[in-house]
Amino acid sequence: MDVRQPIATNGGDWLTKFGELWKKQLTQINESFGSSVQEVRMPPEYPTDVPIIYVQKESIIDVLKFLKEQPGFEYGFLADITATDEEIDPRFEVVYNLFSHQHKCRIRLKVRVSEGEEVPTATSIWLGANWAEREVFDMYGVKFKGHPDLRRILMDSRWVGHPLRKDYPLRGYQLFTDSEPVDPTLLE
Amino acid sequence: MGKDGSLGYLTTRLDDFVNWGRKNALWPLPFGTSCCGIEMMASLCSDYDMSRFGAEVVRFSPRQSDLLIVAGIINLKMAPVLKVVYDQMRDPKFVMSFGACASSGGIFNVYSVLQGIDTLIPVDVYVPGCPPAPEGLIHALMRLQDLVAKGETHSQKKLAAFKQKDA
Numbered sequence: 346m347d348v349r350q351p352i353a354t355n356g357g358d359w360l361t362k363f364g365e366l367w368k369k370q371l372t373q374i375n376e377s378f379g380s381s382v383q384e385v386r387m388p389p390e391y392p393t394d395v396p397i398i399y400v401q402k403e404s405i406i407d408v409l410k411f412l413k414e415q416p417g418f419e420y421g422f423l424a425d426i427t428a429t430d431e432e433i434d435p436r437f438e439v440v441y442n443l444f445s446h447q448h449k450c451r452i453r454l455k456v457r458v459s460e461g462e463e464v465p466t467a468t469s470i471w472l473g474a475n476w477a478e479r480e481v482f483d484m485y486g487v488k489f490k491g492h493p494d495l496r497r498i499l500m501d502s503r504w505v506g507h508p509l510r511k512d513y514p515l516r517g518y519q520l521f522t523d524s525e526p527v528d529p530t531l532l533e
Numbered sequence: 534m535g536k537d538g539s540l541g542y543l544t545t546r547l548d549d550f551v552n553w554g555r556k557n558a559l560w561p562l563p564f565g566t567s568c569c570g571i572e573m574m575a576s577l578c579s580d581y582d583m584s585r586f587g588a589e590v591v592r593f594s595p596r597q598s599d600l601l602i603v604a605g606i607i608n609l610k611m612a613p614v615l616k617v618v619y620d621q622m623r624d625p626k627f628v629m630s631f632g633a634c635a636s637s638g639g640i641f642n643v644y645s646v647l648q649g650i651d652t653l654i655p656v657d658v659y660v661p662g663c664p665p666a667p668e669g670l671i672h673a674l675m676r677l678q679d680l681v682a683k684g685e686t687h688s689q690k691k692l693a694a695f696k697q698k699d700a
Contacts (some may be wrong), residue, residue: 500645501610508644517644522653524613 358390360397363450367396370418370452374398378408378455383457390428400454405441405467412443412452413470419447426467426477428485432510435459437487441467444474501525548684555599555625559588562598564618566605566621569632569664573604576667587673596619600677601654606617606634607647619654625653625688629673629679630656633663655687 371385376382381404386397400408412420420443429438441454458464464490479498486507489495497504501521501528506513560613561583577583577591594599595618607615619628626653633639636659638648650656657680660674680686684693 412595499610512541513644515643518609518648519644520609520647521613522616525610 346511352510359450363448364388366448366450367452371396373400373415373417374408374411378404381408381518388427392435392451396455398455399455402458402462402464402478403452405456406467406470408454409441409443409467412454418445420445422446423467423471423477424451424472426481428481428487428509430485430509432511435462437485439464439481441485458487460486462486464510465490466492468492486510496528502528539544541678542550542569542634547575549563549682551684552684552689556678558585559600559627559677559681560590560592560598561588561600562595562618562622563591564595564603564615566572566603566607566611567634567672569604572637572664572667573602573670576670578614581667581671583671583674586671588674595619596623598622601628602631603628604631604640604664608645609647610654612647615650616653618633624692625632625681625686627677627686627688628654628656628658629670629677630659631673632665633658636661639663648696657686657688668685 348505367387367391369512371387375382376387381401383401384399386393386399388394388396397441398408412418413439422444424442424444425440427442429440430436431438435457437458437460439456439458441456442451442452445452454465464487466478468478469490475496477495478492479495481487482489482492482495483497483499483508500508502525503520503521504519506516506517549679561569563573563577565571575581577589583589588600593602595601599622601619601622603615619626628650630636634646635642635650636656638646640663642648647653658677660669661674677686681689
């Protein structure tokens with residue numbers, strides 16, 4: 346199978362549907378944020394279902410706001426924030442998956458961060474980014490600058506390490522038999 | 534009973550008599566966390582009808598039940614909850630590990646899943662399967678009834694040992 350073939354998805358062939366729109370949007374992004382865009386991966390040249398834009402972490406908030414509000418883009422829905430551990434330098438890629446209800450198309454933004462670096466939080470644009478960023482912090486240990494409540498969300502608060510990092514052992518159990526202590530400030 | 538209708542008498546040990554009562558009136562607490570819970574519900578419904586074995590009164594409060602049926606995967610984050618639920622049940626209490634996940638972690642040998650609830654609480658009967666059929670649950674229940682009648686469950690043995698030490 347040729348991986349460079351357009352990837353068929355549930356919504357039909359996204360490339361034939363949105364290819365022109367994506368090209369138009371990418372040129373507009375390049376005009377506005379030319380210096381901040383590190384790399385663009387576009388189907389069908391790159392085997393992906395939606396375009397991937399690598400943005401410098403300093404300007405990610407501006408780009409997200411631009412994509413949300415600019416006419417012709419209207420990516421109003423933050424589908425998910427996740428991350429990957431690439432085991433190279435910079436180590437992590439924080440991934441923003443956006444969806445536009447108006448154009449019914451998707452786009453993906455990525456930010457490369459080294460270990461210990463902080464990404465600016467997207468909670469000022471989408472309140473729903475709060476829990477997604479907490480999950481990224483929980484699983485990868487990537488910190489978000491300006492996040493209102495950066496605690497673990499899935500794992501026990503006494504857990505040591507970040508389980509989706511590549512160097513975390515797959516069977517690194519940490520069993521707690523007594524219940525999780527409640528943070529008294531949460532009860533106020 | 535005598536031939537004339539008067540009450541006769543039956544000789545038995547009090548413990549055996551109490552255990553006979555216990556085994557025929559198990560009150561299950563359903564701790565169903567995934568698909569095994571569906572099979573457990575099917576066992577309780579009219580088709581398989583667990584009330585034939587005196588175990589139809591399902592209570593969702595650990596203080597009102599004596600049989601803990603753990604049906605499904607137990608995550609490490611759920612482990613303290615299971616422990617608290619078990620601790621809240623009154624003696625004598627019996628535990629059934631229903632399905633592969635509860636018994637051994639099943640296919641989920643990863644950082645987030647408890648590798649069998651017996652690492653946390655004592656288990657009296659295990660039911661294999663993914664998920665086990667309702668017949669499995671009924672078989673396990675009958676096996677548990679045998680154990681209760683003989684006083685061989687973990688909880689009863691612990692109690693007996695305690696009494697012996699006291700005497």
